[in-house]
Amino acid sequence: xxxxMDGNEAGAWAAKLANVQVIPNxxxxxxxxxxxxxxxxxxxxxxxxxxxxxxxxxxVMSAAVASEATGxxxxxxxxxxxxxxxxxxxxxxxxxxxxxxxxxxxxxxSAPITLWSDHNDILDQRDTGWMMFFTENNQEVIDLTLQAxxxxxxxxxxxxxxxxxxxxxxxxxxxxxxxxTQKAVDKFLPKYKPVTYLDPKxxxxxxxxxxxxxxxxxxxxxxxxxxxxxxxxxxxKEWEKKFGRKYDVxxxxxxxxxxxxxxxxGAMTSTAKAAVLEARKKxxxxxxxxxxxxxxxxxxxxxxxxxxxxxxxxxxxxIAPGYGGIIYHDxxxxxxxxxxxxxxxxLGLGGKSVPKEKYVEIIEDLxxxxxxxxxxxxxxxxx
Amino acid sequence: MVxxxxxKIKKKSVGIEKIEYLGKEGIPYVEAKGxxxxxxxxxxxVFKPVIDKSKCIKCRRCxxxxxxxAITFDKDGKPIIDYSICKGCLVCxxxxxxxxxxxxxxxxx
Numbered sequence: 001x002x003x004x005m006d007g008n009e010a011g012a013w014a015a016k017l018a019n020v021q022v023i024p025n026x027x028x029x030x031x032x033x034x035x036x037x038x039x040x041x042x043x044x045x046x047x048x049x050x051x052x053x054x055x056x057x058x059x060v061m062s063a064a065v066a067s068e069a070t071g072x073x074x075x076x077x078x079x080x081x082x083x084x085x086x087x088x089x090x091x092x093x094x095x096x097x098x099x100x101x102x103x104x105x106x107x108x109x110s111a112p113i114t115l116w117s118d119h120n121d122i123l124d125q126r127d128t129g130w131m132m133f134f135t136e137n138n139q140e141v142i143d144l145t146l147q148a149x150x151x152x153x154x155x156x157x158x159x160x161x162x163x164x165x166x167x168x169x170x171x172x173x174x175x176x177x178x179x180x181t182q183k184a185v186d187k188f189l190p191k192y193k194p195v196t197y198l199d200p201k202x203x204x205x206x207x208x209x210x211x212x213x214x215x216x217x218x219x220x221x222x223x224x225x226x227x228x229x230x231x232x233x234x235x236x237k238e239w240e241k242k243f244g245r246k247y248d249v250x251x252x253x254x255x256x257x258x259x260x261x262x263x264x265x266g267a268m269t270s271t272a273k274a275a276v277l278e279a280r281k282k283x284x285x286x287x288x289x290x291x292x293x294x295x296x297x298x299x300x301x302x303x304x305x306x307x308x309x310x311x312x313x314x315x316x317x318x319i320a321p322g323y324g325g326i327i328y329h330d331x332x333x334x335x336x337x338x339x340x341x342x343x344x345x346x347l348g349l350g351g352k353s354v355p356k357e358k359y360v361e362i363i364e365d366l367x368x369x370x371x372x373x374x375x376x377x378x379x380x381x382x383x
Numbered sequence: 384m385v386x387x388x389x390x391k392i393k394k395k396s397v398g399i400e401k402i403e404y405l406g407k408e409g410i411p412y413v414e415a416k417g418x419x420x421x422x423x424x425x426x427x428x429v430f431k432p433v434i435d436k437s438k439c440i441k442c443r444r445c446x447x448x449x450x451x452x453a454i455t456f457d458k459d460g461k462p463i464i465d466y467s468i469c470k471g472c473l474v475c476x477x478x479x480x481x482x483x484x485x486x487x488x489x490x491x492x
Contacts, residue, residue, distance in 0.1 A: 097410045156404065195407050206412045213411075220409030223402040 001179045007170035008033035010138040010177050011077060011103045011163075014145035016047055017185045018101075021072040024052040024063035028082040029115050030167035031105040035077065057082040061089035068098040069206055071197030073149065076100070079167060080107035080121045087125065093160045094129030094221060096207045099152035099192075100160040103145060106266070107167040108350035116351020117166040119266060119318040123326045129221045131161040131228055132295040134265045138177045141165050143245055144292075146180070147235050150189050156227040158195065166267035168351060180243055188242055225296040232293055249298040251290040252305055254280065258287025260311035260366050262359075263331055265291045268317055268348055275359030286363050291327070303334055311341040311370030313362060317348040324378050332376070341370045347381035354381060425453075428471030430486040436461050438483035445475035445484060 005013070011034045015023065025035045041047035050067075054060055060076055068074040078086060083104055093100055104125075108118030122132065131152065133144045141163065148161040165171060198204055210217065229249070236247040253273055255261065264272045269290045279286050289305050291298070306312055312335065316325025323329070328344035335342060345362050347354045358381055369377065434445075439461050446454045446462055453468040454475065464475075476484040 095411065155406065158410070196410055196412055202414065204412055204414045206410075208411050208413050210411060217409060217411050219402045220405055223404040224409070226402075227404055 001181070002176055003179055004174050005138060005177050006033070006172050006174045007135075007138045007141050007165045008105070008172070009037050010141040011105075011145060011165065012037035012041070013177075013179055014103075014142045015075045016041060017142075017180065017182060018073065018075065018146055018149050018189055019049070019186070019191075020075040021049045022052065022064070022067040022074045023049060024054055024060045024067070024074070024076055026054060026057050026060045026078070026082060028057070028079045030107055030171040031077050031079040031082075031103070033171070034103065034105070057085040058089060061086040061093065064100050064102070065089060065093050065096065065098055068093070068100050069096065069198050071192070071194035073153075073192045074098075074100050075102065077103040077105065079105040080109055083121045084109070084124065087128070090125055090128035090130060090160070092207060095217065097158040097221075097224070098160060099149075099158055101145060101148045101152055102160070102162060103141070104162050104164045105167045105171045106164055114350040115167065117169050117267070117317070118348070118350050119164075119316075119326075120349075122162060122164045123318050125162065126295065126326070129159065129225075130295065131157075131159055131225070131232075131293070133161065133163045133293055134291060135163060135165045135170065136267055136269050136290065138165075138170060138173075138175050139245070140247075141170065142177060142179065143239065143243070143247065146185060146189060147232075147239055147247070149192075151228060151231055151235050153192050154227075154231055155195055157224050157231055159221065159224050159228060164266065169267040178245075184242060188238070229293075229296045229298065232296075247292065248301070249291075249293040250301050250305055251292060253288040253290065255287035255289065255305060255308075257285055258309050259285040260313070260363070260370055261287045261289055261306060261309040262363065262366070263289050263291065263306075263312060263314045263327065265294065265327065266317060268315065268354060271354060271356055272315060272359050275356045275363060278356060278360050279363045282360075284363060284367055286367070294327075297330065299334060302331070306331070306335060306340070307338060309340070311343070311366050313343045313345055313366040315345045315347060315362070319346055319349060328378075341366075341373065342376050343369060344376070344378040345381055346378065352382075423467050425465075425467045425469045425471075428466075428469065428489050430471050430473055431466065431489050432464060432469065432471070432473055432476050432484045433487050434462055434464065435483045435485065438481050440481055442480060444478045444480065448474045448478045450474060 042051045064074045104122050106122050108114040135141050145163045152161045240246045314328040314331050325344045441460045453465045454462045
């Protein structure tokens with residue numbers, strides 16, 4: 001079935017198709033419509049799971065941890081300030097190895113207050129031990145969320161997962177989305193089978209205090225992340241076979257004969273792709289690499305994609321004040337020893353519009369600094 | 384499994400390169416029977432509520448207001464406080480309409 005819908009509705013559809021049993025929730029712009037849609041379905045009887053209204057985001061995540069610990073599939077969604085309030089409990093979820101899947105509708109952080117898209121909120125959760133997927137369009141929201149459940153709940157992974165969609169650019173933009181049939185999804189994603197779960201008949205303490213053993217459990221999260229990367233690729237292949245849409249941990253766009261390349265994440269990638277095609281018309285051999293899976297970090301795949309180009313421009317829709325772009329430094333340390341020109345373009349903070357023409361200018365600037373070999377630089381795209 | 388890792392560390396004194404995935408053992412949980420009934424959880428009181436049963440009018444307000452459910456009743460319907468559960472919050476004393484519950488400072492014997 002094909003339907004015109006926005007990113008929030010796509011997220012709600014994913015939760016419904018996944019037969020989620022519990023949704024603790026708290027509304028926050030720009031995620032509100034996602035929760036609204038599910039609430040409406042709940043009232044109309046179209047959604048069978050439990051819908052918990054709690055008093056804050058910290059409680060949302062605490063309730064999600066509790067419900068997932070009893071062995072039921074749990075989903076939630078949040079955004080920006082709400083996500084930060086959940087921060088403490090994220091570590092508990094990943095430490096207890098509870099495969100919660102949540103959608104973050106990314107929005108810039110206060111102060112000053114903004115409602116528009118920015119990746120600082122989600123990248124703040126980088127080290128929480130959650131897997132992290134970035135989506136570019138509303139189709140990817142449905143597809144990646146459904147696949148996230150399958151990956152997270154695998155007994156070789158058992159880690160929670162974020163699916164990030166950009167506020168406003170995706171959350172309120174309507175576009176045609178193919179909705180997979182319930183039957184096909186049920187076959188792809190069977191009922192959740194937990195390894196251990198809380199049961200009053202069999203008393204158990206989860207998240208026990210340990211002193212000596214702490215490092216063992218933390219390292220197990222690392223081992224699970226390693227397993228996850230292989231499983232993500234396997235699941236993406238299975239999805240392609242069943243539903244015909246191809247995914248990979250990174251997406252290569254016009255990279256076959258590229259000399260310079262942009263690195264991008266999220267919804268802004270679409271504009272960047274249009275700019276790549278425009279620059280190609282001008283005779284610049286430019287490509288683009290989109291990071292889809294950010295945690296676990298696809299070291300090998302990204303290195304393979306980038307070692308053929310001489311100039312790399314990392315477009316960061318985030319800023320770590322005093323340090324620069326967050327993803328820029330990931331890419332730069334990945335390419336250590338390759339002697340490439342790697343520039344940082346910080347753009348679109350707080351949803352500041354970056355038109356195609358700006359991206360073409362970025363590509364031209366990257367080409368110029370690559371040919372001059374003037375050393376790496378950071379550029380701020382501001383008017 | 385822990386033993387195995389320790390062995391590897393000894394063999395290669397700097398550390399381990401590859402972490403073995405332990406599955407269920409990597410989840411921090413212990414199976415145990417509920418044992419809170421066996422614990423004395425009333426040992427940190429500062430004040431102890433003591434009921435003067437001669438003044439008690441059996442209104443049961445202390446019983447309904449006790450947040451710990453530490454109050455039960457004897458044969459005559461008068462309240463008894465279980466001091467192994469009572470935390471000494473004194474809500475019962477506050478709510479008693481005839482003020483028959485006295486607060487007595489706990490002392491080290």
